[in-house]
Amino acid sequence: MNATDAAIVRATQAGLPLVPEPWRAVAESAGITQAQLFARLSAMLADGRIRRIGAVPNHYRLGYTANGMSVWDVADDAxxxxxxxxxxxxxxxxxxxxxxxxxxxxxxxFAMVHGKSRAETDAHVEQIRALLAPALRAHDVLYSTRILKKTGLRLA
Amino acid sequence: MDELERAIVNRLQGGFPLAERPFAAVAQELGTDEATLIAKLKDMLAAGTLTRFGPMYDVERMGGAFTLCAMRVPQADFERVASLVNAHPEVAHNYARAHEFNLWFVIAAASRGRIAPLLAAIEAETGYAVLDLPREQEYFIELRLVA
Known part of the structure; x- marks a missing residue:
């Protein structure tokens, strides 16, 4: 990561400022122009270093309360x-x-499965099980019972 | 959740514009105005409906390292161990799960070399073994939940 990209990461990893011109504020704190910022962000979006730019919803608040981590023992060649x-x-x-x-x-x-009820999530897991059946040896679903920590990733 | 909040969740899980006035552009699409959209996003973040707003970086493509860890902790010792794990800033997420392996956390470190010493430190502090389960392959996903 070059120094400019590191400065951009530092200026945005806690989130964008909620002001009418958020990118101008980010550019100022990274010490570059807005045009330079857009060029760097476009490059990072294009090569996948940035997955997307936007809002991360809390699954639980959207009603997705049955969140299961499904885990599968699948034949290596499949x-x-x-x-x-x-x-x-x-x-x-x-x-x-x-x-x-x-x-x-x-x-x-590993497949994270989200449903609005345990029954809905169980039905999703059953759909995965049917898909994997020919190469499947065992599976399990681990439901989360509590969020103990959830912070943005800190990279720089 | 009201109609505008629903529209925000469905429109803004990606594609926030690189523009001088990005909120104004999105507000126009959603049939509202810039000030209302900004106020609504602040409310949704404060209320915990949104956990974050901004660029989402791929840790590994940024040159960092990422791993999923699991621990098997007796219930009586669970809170102590969870606190010790959470105290490390590299621990980004930590969930209690209903399973023999009941503590699951994600580590994001500046490099692969930082992970092994960190896991060793957690094992020494807590007295329990850590399963290190780095991703070997990601299968394509479109991360969008419908509100």
Missing amino acids: VDALGARVGALAFVTHCYRRPRRLPEWRYNL
């Missing part, structure tokens, strides 16, 4: 093809392959 299909489901917000840690942890595919 996990990438099937993971891509799970990630494309509308109710899945994050989908990753992660390493197994045997013997304590056998699951290699």
Whole structure:
């Protein structure tokens, strides 16, 4: 990360100022012009360093109170093809392959599933189970019971 | 949640304009005005309906490192361990979950090399092992929840 991008990250990681010209304020605090700021932000959006610019809603406040982390033990030779299909489901917000840690942890595919009730989330999990069935050995769903900490990521 | 709040959530999970007056541009799309939109966003952040407003960075693409960690903690010791884990600024999110592995947290560090010593420190402070589950592959997602 170059010094300009680091200054932009520092000026925005806590969030944008809610003023009529927020980007002007960010540019001033990063010590660059607004045009330079837009060029850097456009580049970071294009290469994926910025995923998106906007609002992060609290799932619970939108009524998505049944948030399950579904975890799946999927055959290694099938996990990438099937993971891509799970990630494309509308109710899945994050989908990753992660390493197994045997013997304590056998699951290699993680999909965050959101529903407005436990029944809705369970139905979503059942849809994933059907999709993975040919390569599936075991699965589980871990429901969150409490948020212990949630802060913006601090990068610079 | 009122109609404007719903419209804000559905319009603004991405695509905030790079423009001189971005709130004015979005307000026009939503059929409101700049001052009303800004006031509403402040209210929604204060009320916790929104947790953040701004650019969302991809930690790994920014050169940092990210991992998901799990711990198996006896209930009687849970609050102590959760506090010790939360005290580390690199711990971005931490959730209690109903499972044998009952404490799940995300670490965002400046580099991959910072993660192992941090996990060792958490294990030493708490007395419990940490499962380190970094992402090996991400499958495409469109992060949008409908309000």
